Amino acid sequence: MMDVMGFFDIVLALALPWLGWRLLASSDLFRAVVLFISLGLLMSLTWVRLQAPDVALAEAAIGAGLTGALFLSALRRLERLSESERRLEHAGKREEDETIPPEKRRRAKPVAYVLSLFLLVVFVLLLGWSLGQTPGAKGGLGPAVAGQMGQSGVQSQVTAVLLNFRGYDTLLEMMVLFLAALGVWSLTRVRQTQQGEVPGPVLATLVRLLVPLMIIVAGYLVWIGSSRAGGAFQGGAVLAAAGVLLLLANVTVVRQVPAGLLRWALVLGPLLFLLTAVACMGGGGNLLEYPGQSAGVWILFIESATAVSIGVTLAALYAGGRPPAPSAPEKDNEEGPGSGVDKGGKA
Amino acid sequence: MAFLHGLGMVCILLGIPFFVSGTIGLLRFPDIYTRLHALTKADNVGLGFVVLGLALQAEEWNTVARLLLIWLLVLIASSASCHLVARAALRRKIQPWTRP
Numbered sequence: 001m002m003d004v005m006g007f008f009d010i011v012l013a014l015a016l017p018w019l020g021w022r023l024l025a026s027s028d029l030f031r032a033v034v035l036f037i038s039l040g041l042l043m044s045l046t047w048v049r050l051q052a053p054d055v056a057l058a059e060a061a062i063g064a065g066l067t068g069a070l071f072l073s074a075l076r077r078l079e080r081l082s083e084s085e086r087r088l089e090h091a092g093k094r095e096e097d098e099t100i101p102p103e104k105r106r107r108a109k110p111v112a113y114v115l116s117l118f119l120l121v122v123f124v125l126l127l128g129w130s131l132g133q134t135p136g137a138k139g140g141l142g143p144a145v146a147g148q149m150g151q152s153g154v155q156s157q158v159t160a161v162l163l164n165f166r167g168y169d170t171l172l173e174m175m176v177l178f179l180a181a182l183g184v185w186s187l188t189r190v191r192q193t194q195q196g197e198v199p200g201p202v203l204a205t206l207v208r209l210l211v212p213l214m215i216i217v218a219g220y221l222v223w224i225g226s227s228r229a230g231g232a233f234q235g236g237a238v239l240a241a242a243g244v245l246l247l248l249a250n251v252t253v254v255r256q257v258p259a260g261l262l263r264w265a266l267v268l269g270p271l272l273f274l275l276t277a278v279a280c281m282g283g284g285g286n287l288l289e290y291p292g293q294s295a296g297v298w299i300l301f302i303e304s305a306t307a308v309s310i311g312v313t314l315a316a317l318y319a320g321g322r323p324p325a326p327s328a329p330e331k332d333n334e335e336g337p338g339s340g341v342d343k344g345g346k347a
Numbered sequence: 348m349a350f351l352h353g354l355g356m357v358c359i360l361l362g363i364p365f366f367v368s369g370t371i372g373l374l375r376f377p378d379i380y381t382r383l384h385a386l387t388k389a390d391n392v393g394l395g396f397v398v399l400g401l402a403l404q405a406e407e408w409n410t411v412a413r414l415l416l417i418w419l420l421v422l423i424a425s426s427a428s429c430h431l432v433a434r435a436a437l438r439r440k441i442q443p444w445t446r447p
Binding site: 205 | 420423424427430431434
């Protein structure tokens with residue numbers, strides 16, 4: 001059995017760089033996106049083989065699923081561009097560039113190659129040097145974490161590190177995610193033109209079946225995070241996937257969510273996390289030093305709130321803009337039955 | 348127990364040719380509709396065999412229930428996505444392949 005798995009590992013180790021190369025070298029963006037999703041799934045398998053199921057779950061849900069969906073939706077917005085514009089033109093196209101005289105181009109090329117090779121070698125040497133400088137810890141931090149598990153409030157070492165021992169990092173991660181959503185929201189509103197199409201019966205049934213199930217799975221992942229693989233990010237990613245499914249199926253419920261509620265859901269996780277962290281200091285402790293034996297309760301509290309916010313944030317990133325203003329004049333136009341015409345005519 | 352384990356192995360091995368034929372179909376068939384047909388039909392049967400095999404090898408009942416749930420969800424998701432891809436292709440006026 002070990003031989004079979006060893007063979008599988010070798011295939012995996014070879015397939016990952018090959019896929020990465022294919023996806024970077026692909027001139028067709030759609031192909032690149034599909035390869036990216038495959039790469040994410042193989043990465044997730046790799047994490048499983050490295051016995052990191054938490055990372056595997058997050059990679060499959062966020063790396064392959066949601067990022068892939070983001071890329072696909074970006075690609076759909078590029079569809080208006082012509083075929084030649086959509087393709088990334090590589091070396092072949094660049095040679096036809098008329099702005100650079102041919103003799104100059106031929107000279108520039110080897111220099112560029114030599115320069116990038118030089119930079120690559122310097123980079124690898126610096127990496128190797130810094131690796132040599134890093135003091136190697138015997139057995140990593142595993143024993144230290146295992147020794148402190150008693151006061152962490154949870155049974156899963158990953159969750160203990162993420163929300164107790166290194167809770168500060170997770171707090172900052174939440175803020176980064178929040179800032180990303182703020183950035184997208186400050187740039188644009190959700191495009192109204194996508195709202196015309198009515199989902200077919202198959203898609204509608206699929207949504208009706210899957211969305212409640214996904215919400216249950218998200219709750220399960222957050223709950224199980226205290227003892228096994230799972231947690232706020234995995235649960236939040238599943239919630240976000242449910243949101244993306246609703247957005248894709250263009251269900252009317254999604255449009256009717258009040259913008260205020262959405263904003264509060266976005267803020268909920270980071271805000272409660274921050275308040276809890278600061279409140280811990282009130283009792284004389286440090287930032288995020290949970291008082292007494294209550295760590296488990298606080299962690300579950302924070303994880304539930306952040307899971308909701310992560311789900312809403314990721315789905316909002318997919319929606320690609322802040323919710324439309326309730327009294328905006330263009331909204332009235334879009335809700336008419338004929339609003340899908342311009343979109344449908346193109347499809 | 349060893350008998351169930353062996354039977355499970357047989358089921359898994361039975362499932363693999365379906366995946367292989369589905370993949371060959373995806374690579375060799377002429378157009379999107381035939382490829383979808385090969386992929387979703389064959390893979391669903393293949394997955395059914397693999398799930399059956401794993402269920403026979405499982406040690407607890409809740410593992411069996413989870414495996415069945417996975418199979419059911421993949422069935423629903425793959426048939427629905429097959430339908431959606433085919434519908435999108437039809438809307439783009441991609442003509443189904445006919446024997447020349």
